[in-house]
Amino acid sequence: MEILETAIEAAYKAHVSSLYKVLSQSLLSANGDLNEISAAEIRFKKGLDFAADVRVKAKAAAGL
Numbered sequence: 001m002e003i004l005e006t007a008i009e010a011a012y013k014a015h016v017s018s019l020y021k022v023l024s025q026s027l028l029s030a031n032g033d034l035n036e037i038s039a040a041e042i043r044f045k046k047g048l049d050f051a052a053d054v055r056v057k058a059k060a061a062a063g064l
Contacts, residue, residue: 004062012055019047 026040 001062001064005059005064008055008058008062008064011058012051015051015054016048019044019051022047 023040023044026043027037030036030040
């Protein structure tokens with residue numbers, strides 16, 4: 001079971017890293033536009049919530 005938990009955690013960390021990169025690029029592309037910045041932040045938060053939910057469900061499905 002340890003290998004499953006390690007794999008799930010690695011996938012979660014990779015997903016969060018990807019979300020961070022997208023947020024960074026979105027903020028750069030926003031070029032100071034407050035509406036675009038706000039939208040990027042909202043998408044980032046939704047992505048974090050989704051990743052956390054998937055992580056919980058994956059652990060439950062794996063019996064962890």
